[in-house]
Amino acid sequence: MFIAQKHISRRTVLKGMGVTLGLPLLDAMIPAGTAWAKTADGAAAARPRLIAIEMVHGSAGSAQLGIKKNLWSPAGVGREFDLSPTSLSPLEPYRDYLTIVSGTSDHSAEAWSAPEVGGDHFRSSATFLTQAHPKQTEGSDIHAGTSIDQIYAKHFGQDTAIPSMQLCIEPVDQSGGCAYGYACVYTDTISWASPSEPLPMMRDPRAVFDQLFGAGATPAERVARREANASILDWITERVSQLNRELGPRDRRRLDAYLTDVREIERRIQNVEAHNASGEPRDLPDAPVGVPDSFSEHVHLMFDLMAAACQANLTRIFSFKMGRDGSSRVYPESGCTEGFHPASHHQEKEANLLQFQKINTYHVGMLPYFLDKLKNIREGDRDLLEQSVIIYGSPMGDSNLHNHKRLPLILLGHLNGKLKGNLHIRVEDGTPMANVWASVVQKLGVDVDKVGDSTAALDLNEAAAATTTDSAGV
Numbered sequence: 001m002f003i004a005q006k007h008i009s010r011r012t013v014l015k016g017m018g019v020t021l022g023l024p025l026l027d028a029m030i031p032a033g034t035a036w037a038k039t040a041d042g043a044a045a046a047r048p049r050l051i052a053i054e055m056v057h058g059s060a061g062s063a064q065l066g067i068k069k070n071l072w073s074p075a076g077v078g079r080e081f082d083l084s085p086t087s088l089s090p091l092e093p094y095r096d097y098l099t100i101v102s103g104t105s106d107h108s109a110e111a112w113s114a115p116e117v118g119g120d121h122f123r124s125s126a127t128f129l130t131q132a133h134p135k136q137t138e139g140s141d142i143h144a145g146t147s148i149d150q151i152y153a154k155h156f157g158q159d160t161a162i163p164s165m166q167l168c169i170e171p172v173d174q175s176g177g178c179a180y181g182y183a184c185v186y187t188d189t190i191s192w193a194s195p196s197e198p199l200p201m202m203r204d205p206r207a208v209f210d211q212l213f214g215a216g217a218t219p220a221e222r223v224a225r226r227e228a229n230a231s232i233l234d235w236i237t238e239r240v241s242q243l244n245r246e247l248g249p250r251d252r253r254r255l256d257a258y259l260t261d262v263r264e265i266e267r268r269i270q271n272v273e274a275h276n277a278s279g280e281p282r283d284l285p286d287a288p289v290g291v292p293d294s295f296s297e298h299v300h301l302m303f304d305l306m307a308a309a310c311q312a313n314l315t316r317i318f319s320f321k322m323g324r325d326g327s328s329r330v331y332p333e334s335g336c337t338e339g340f341h342p343a344s345h346h347q348e349k350e351a352n353l354l355q356f357q358k359i360n361t362y363h364v365g366m367l368p369y370f371l372d373k374l375k376n377i378r379e380g381d382r383d384l385l386e387q388s389v390i391i392y393g394s395p396m397g398d399s400n401l402h403n404h405k406r407l408p409l410i411l412l413g414h415l416n417g418k419l420k421g422n423l424h425i426r427v428e429d430g431t432p433m434a435n436v437w438a439s440v441v442q443k444l445g446v447d448v449d450k451v452g453d454s455t456a457a458l459d460l461n462e463a464a465a466a467t468t469t470d471s472a473g474v
């Protein structure tokens with residue numbers, strides 16, 4: 001793609017009172033006569049996006065009967081597999097971007113000593129992206145590992161205004177002890193800047209919106225802006241008009257579409273806040289006013305915010321915790337009326353397993369919304385889904401047994417061509433999940449030999465020679 005317009009910086013922002021609005025890639029940001037990918041900004045912006053998503057409580061497909069029935073992983077390996085019996089069926093339209101890795105284990109989440117027995121729910125999340133065994137403590141001497149999102153952020157996070165962001169859906173405490181001798185912080189976050197530095201996760205979409213589009217604003221400015229009951233775009237109208245005069249027709253359309261998306265996200269947040277402040281009874285009475293009572297609405301808002309941040313190149317790194325261990329939240333839209341945690345203790349009964357699978361399928365069904373967003377955002381000659389890797393999985397396998405074997409794990413996106421997709425990889429039982437992380441981190445451009453308890457980087461583009469196998473042997 002070559003252009004011959006006036007060159008403006010990729011880091012251009014529009015500023016007003018309490019507003020700092022990043023911009024999508026515009027033709028005018030590319031020096032005349034230069035291919036975008038060959039510019040310094042183009043090379044930096046093309047660095048992959050990493051979105052790591054954890055869902056707790058494992059999957060129905062990790063139980064022995066669930067394995068036989070292919071409730072998570074399909075029977076076929078390689079590139080010929082049927083998703084229809086599995087909880088991954090909502091991803092069929094995106095199978096070309098889908099890499100399934102079945103059979104991995106998280107040894108770091110197991111009990112290593114007698115006092116740790118029973119504490120699986122209270123250390124699992126801390127191991128998901130670190131693959132390091134957490135120290136059993138309720139004090140300040142917490143210790144786990146450095147998570148892969150932060151390994152990536154330490155190398156390339158400074159290229160963007162926000163090195164990384166940490167989001168969640170369920171409430172977090174981040175103080176004191178929870179149970180079985182573990183500090184709550186082990187349950188509250190999946191992102192660790194170092195073995196002793198857990199990073200807080202943001203649950204309120206308003207807080208996320210303000211961080212993305214109000215960088216540099218003072219609390220007083222943010223309060224004044226909200227009390228004025230106005231959009232952030234109202235504070236930068238003059239600057240938008242000025243910029244539009246410098247842009248060509250295609251850039252004006254692109255900018256207008258982006259600003260419309262930002263305004264729509266803001267409008268939805270305002271509607272949630274207005275409803276929750278109205279005095280009407282809430283399903284989540286203890287949640288912040290900006291948090292929707294609807295799980296799907298909350299997740300979609302977070303996905304919209306992530307997509308907007310990626311489009312404006314505000315950050316390329318997200319960790320997103322979609323559940324909290326022990327949660328008994330009910331998901332009526334899933335078709336299962338039982339709480340999440342109780343449903344996960346299915347007692348290996350088929351009827352119970354199928355109910356739990358409904359919840360698993362519902363959660364996976366949130367992902368296509370985000371994939372659609374990334375697929376429809378172009379940057380240079382690629383869309384953002386081509387440039388990204390999205391991790392979705394759990395550090396727990398069969399939640400009925402509280403084990404950490406045969407973990408549900410998928411990757412989505414092509415990671416700038418380094419993942420082929422449309423692939424089911426079945427590894428030997430006991431293969432560390434950390435082997436997948438080692439491969440992902442290397443493909444992200446970080447020179448590491450080992451992540452957590454990895455033994456070797458797993459080849460994520462090849463599977464066993466056979467295209468089918470007996471699923472009961474997983």
